[in-house]
Amino acid sequence: MTKNLLLKFITGAAQESEKRAVLEWISKNPNNLRYFTGLKNLWVYNNMPQSLATLEEMKAASLITDKYSRNSRYSRDKTDLIDLKGGVKIKKSPFIRYAILAAASVAILLTVNILQFLKNRSLTIEAQVPVIALSEIPFEHKHTLYTNNGVKGFVELPDGSKVWLNSATRLTYPDKFQGATREVMVAGEALFEVVKDSLKPMIVNTNRDFKIEVLGTKFNVRTYENDYEAQTTLISGSINLIREIKKGEREIIAHLKPKESFVIRDKNAPVLIKQVDTSKQIAWKQGLLIFESTPMDEVIKKLERWHGTQFIIEDYDILKTRLTANFRSESIVQIMEMIKFCTPIEYTIKENIVTLNKKS
Incomplete structure (x- = not known):
């Protein structure tokens, strides 16, 4: 036929x-x-x-x-x-x-x-x-939820697992988990609290070259497309990071213990596992933005997502600058004033566009 x-x-x-x-x-x-x-x-x-x-x-x-x-x-x-106390509007x-x-x-x-x-x-x-x-x-039936720049979200999955979404994040999940696994897809940054089910693991597919296999645990995953590296941090429980070799075949590329973070840069780069302060990894959920000797290009990406602003760079020498600072409820103007005070960077803001230049 x-x-x-x-x-x-x-x-x-x-x-x-x-x-x-x-x-x-x-x-x-x-x-x-x-x-x-x-x-x-x-x-x-x-x-x-x-x-x-x-x-x-x-x-x-x-x-x-x-x-x-x-x-x-x-x-x-x-x-x-x-976030509406357990629901998404x-x-x-x-x-x-x-x-x-x-x-x-x-x-x-x-x-x-x-x-x-x-x-x-x-x-x-x-x-x-x-x-x-x-x-x-x-x-x-599948749902695909988005959070725009400057917006965060929360959703409870059909099995009772909870997911907090950072800005500029996409999560796809079904109405009901069927089959031998609970499969979802995430791109961006999300904090998962997964309900334990030893007979039905959760598989978190990502837009990078790995998946996360979970039985019941709490972890943070960050896989923004324009970030240099992807990172998964385990808060409690245990998870496997897996990679599909070909259809039906897979390999475990890392097994994480609590307070460990998995970092991968590209498909052929070596995998890095390191000890981290998990409270800093999930500080975004509490509205806290932390920079610790962070390169300026990474600072700019986070500020764009956090405040929904657009940045224009006039002098690329400023990207050599690193920033150490914490922000919580400051406006983009207040943040830029702090950056101007402690770095060789000056700025102008027009509407929602921030233009960066090197101080003369």
Whole structure:
């Protein structure tokens, strides 16, 4: 059976003989029905009105995958996450449900026809009344949560595990953990408190070249795309850092004990494990920004995420400067005044843009 013929059937362009051939093919093997259902769902995704498919609306509907939100031209419309004593407040729209139902009703109609055919082993192609019922759509429900620059967030996972998100962080998790593992995906920085389940480990996938295997523990992971290195710090319990060699094969690249930190710079670089002060590693959760002889380029990245500002560098010699300082509730102006006082850097601020230069 060709994909083109299946798509003709899905879009209603198939001839009577082609429709019968597709239905006969689907009825022969459960795998054929699964393949058809997956293709049908992809067609629904791709034909949903993009003008309605913003991230927060997809979250409200719980139907659209992370892949769709990344490809959507509206993926920049991220919703700020707000800690509400155990919940996350996300803007919802009352309209997206009907848009999704309208697109999905075509696919549901096909499903109803197919199920009727499989039951009766006979083909009926008369006009059907669309049956709109979300429970009949075999979607895998996933949530993708974002925190913008200058915003932090909190979410409780389906198993009761807790995750605090630092600014500019993305977390993807399912409605329900199924199978032998509890899998989530994180990019950015997050603090995990994982509920113990020795029979069902949590696998934290990252946007770097490693995964984290957890039974029940507390740890911090930082994997920002534009950072020079990625870091995982264990507060309590134990974790394995694993790397997939090829599909179905993996290796344990590190086993962490409490107060140890795993640092990796790139795929071919050696792994570094060191003792750290864990309170400083997770100080961001308490609103504390700590710099200890930190290179200025790293300072700039953190300030951009922390305050949602943009930096322009006029003289790159200033990147040789290092900063040691602690900040909690200071504004970006107060922070820049402190940097100006203790380094050879001067600055100007216009709207939300900070321009840095070397003192003359």
